[in-house]
Amino acid sequence: MYDVTSGASFQDPQMDSPLPPTAESELPTTAPLGLWADTWRRLRRNKLALVGLGIIIVFMVIGTTQVIAHFLDIQLTPYDPNEVDYALSPEGLGSPPSLDHPFGTDYLGRDVLSRTIVAARVSMLVGVIAVSIALVIGLSLGPISGYYGGATDAIIMRTADVFFAFPFILFVLLIMTVLGPGYANVFIAIGVLSWATYARLNRGSVLSVKTMEFVEAARAQGASDLRIIFRHVLPNTMAPVYVAIAMGVGGAIATEAALGFLGIGMQPPNASWGSMIANYLTYVPAGSWWMELFPSVALVLTVFGFIAFGNGLRDATDPKLKE
Amino acid sequence: MGERLLEVTSLSTHFYTHAGVVKAVNGVSFSLDRNETIGIVGESGSGKTVAALSILRLVPDPPGKIVEGSVVLKGRDLLALSEDEMREVRGNDIAMIFQDPMTSLNPVFKVGDQIAEAVVLHQGKGKREAAQMAVELLARVGISDAKRRANEYPFEFSGGMRQRAMIAMAISCNPEILIADEPTTALDVTIQAQIMDVIREMQGVYNSGVIMITHDLGIVAQMADRVMVMYGGRTMEYGTVDEVYYNPHQPYTWGLLGSLPRLDEVEKQRLTPIEGQPPNLLLLPPGCPFSGRCPYERPVCRETFPDLESVGPDHGVHCWVPLDERLAIRASLPYFAASVA
């Protein structure tokens, strides 16, 4: 039995020898630049991730302004997204993209560009709210599960397994029946169902961080378990969680769109990308492709942006990945 | 000693990183004869491991590069060989034992197979014969019940046994030179004593030269005939162990010797540590790497690295402090005042 006193430091690979590591390794490593500077440097080299980041920023700007606009009840789009104008929809098939209406108009003569922009609000909200709920639950249960181990761990992780196994749509419908049909409930449903991912991810890191000496040091100073878990352990387990958040926001947006496509959540005349995609589908065979295209592209591009950035972030924070 | 086996001249290995150039090894020269053990001693950042890896051309390229020098093994410059030729040298003419035997032994292969593989590769023996040799080698390095052990995996071996297995692998092809890089740092001291014994014994049997790389001045005193003290990529002092330990001329060597607690000290003496921090290899001065920490430095030290000064038969030092001044300073050091007999 070895005296387990040598814990690997956070970013370094595990060391196996029973006796303490001797001073810094001989092969020259560069001085650490700072906690995130190194990650940023590696990220900068990943073109795809940077594109993703750009998309995310554009999306966040548009989404945030739309949320504020909705809250203040002002219009920040070229046209009123709900303004019906039959003149712009000959034969009820809308009008194709033009200089006045770059994305064209839909079958009610509403400007597709404005509708697409406004719908970003919904996606923004679902990304933020759903992931926040999932994080609050997941980052409480995950560390507790990992830190205490034993029965607590077993119970929490098996519960997480249930959530993983649950058919998603079914669960959302369940929640909607309980909470009511409001679209906010969709966000809550998605959030509540996603906590398991963050909890499990986090728990894995917690298992290794809790054995590190600085945790023992905190205990030696009389720190309570709560303090240790949330002040010492949790902050050191966040790196993979940030990646999961990026992916998770992308996933939440896609999920909301899928639900919207099925008619759950956002009801007309309020626009969400998913419901727009559903509504405009029937007009495509008739030749009105633009109504379907632009919200679809917006959705795909946004989700792709989050996922590409998330992938890049994961590669950039992986200490073992050779540059 | 014996014939000259290895002659390293002005070896320099640099690492090109995004943060700058690291001159890990900077103009290092030494030689090794048959049946001789040379200790290369230094702390972290001294360049001792990189120097050893450079001899075997195992430095990862990029970012490392051997930029200068020659490594002559019995008349052949290893730095001029092709990779194929070099592969024949590794394990065959020069073998290396690493610090952590767990990561140097492949965990998914049996120990006997790993040793046999080297034999098959270099000596062209058949598999059966090689397996037999592997068992003999394990027994020779002191592993009891060698036949059974050869069929086991590394995780079934203790740390000391794994290191013995590494030595067995290293000597399997009768290398002329054995390089041991901190072979016992991860081991308990009683096991360390066993391993040192095995190395010494194998050296006697095979008449090889041994390069012992370590930070432990005690091991060097125990094992080596000659010693080279490195700091920040440079050679600071070299000579026979008696010369360097009893007649040291470099302030860094004085500092090292003075900062060691001795098991055999009769009266407790306060240690005289070297002040300051280990060198930052990215920010080395053009001159002596010890400048900034040396209590006796002068302006020239930072600018230019001193040439080799011979202070005795086979005893050289690099230092700008003039000889008579050096001797006076040394006489006043508590370490020497107490122990010079």
Added chain:
Amino acid sequence: MSLVEVKDLKKHFPIKSGILKRTTGHVYAVDGVSFTIEEGETLGLVGESGCGKSTTGRVILRLLSATGGSVSFDGQDVMNASHGDMQRLRRDMQIIFQDPYASLNPRMRVKKIIGESLRIHRIGTDEERLDRVAELLEIVGLTAEQGERYPHEFSGGQRQRIGVARALALNPRFIVADEPVSALDVSIQAQMINLLEDLQDQFKLTYLVIAHDLSVVKHISDRVVVMYLGKVVEIADSSLLYDRPGHPYTEALLSAVPIPDPGAERARRRIILEGDVPSAANPPKGCVFHPRCARAQVDPCTVAMPPLESTDGDAGRLSHEVACYFPTRYAADGTATASTPA
């Protein structure tokens, strides 16, 4: 009354295997360890890996629970102390860790790391705490400005100093130093050793220094406890340890430590121990050392572990206890006598 009294301390770790995680055995990491530490002294605890020295240190501080035995600090029972009592005890008993890279939270600023215990025990106002942290940084040889930085911006030796500052924050009386210098460069080790000694003088500290490096332990300690496979085999005054080791394991250990002196090395008589350290999950019956001992006899060495008994150390003035049936005894002039059984 000694400051720290350890009596028959035991710590056994259960080995669980199988799907149902049944306990199939135990690792007898610490198996009946007793010693005392006087106020103001430095006790060294030495042994090789698996001997249980680090575990002992942690159990003393109640970072691990004990399986048996007792630990008392200044008369107070540590093992069974209430939460409130334990919080008070923690202010007097602190620890310095071995690994300067893992013992500091990489996400906390140094000043927060050092001042955390003040916060936990609700000592002083925010401003007073900042002052105290600045003071501590200077005591260990760093500057107050360096408190703003993160651990990764410091070298190994500096991080170790930060660990020392953290341990001193609450003004403890007793500090357990678990391998305080093993992870440091040789030239930095001496700085740390001197610092620890200076701090001991300045703050009247009592130390338990746990280490595997005998030279360091002998230098810094007043008395030394030698452990092997969970048991104490010898306790000697530091000055006696090198010249008059009583236990065969101690002799082997001493002879294995290389001395940085070529002449002394050549002149030494070396005792090489055969074999490896047995597993603490399966300790030998009788004396734990007998399988590797040159003096072992079937009776009594394989029957029962010998008790720690006092030998005649230096005319009885200095303490010297050995757990062996055939300890080496020394005449007044230092020559060894009768190490073989009758």
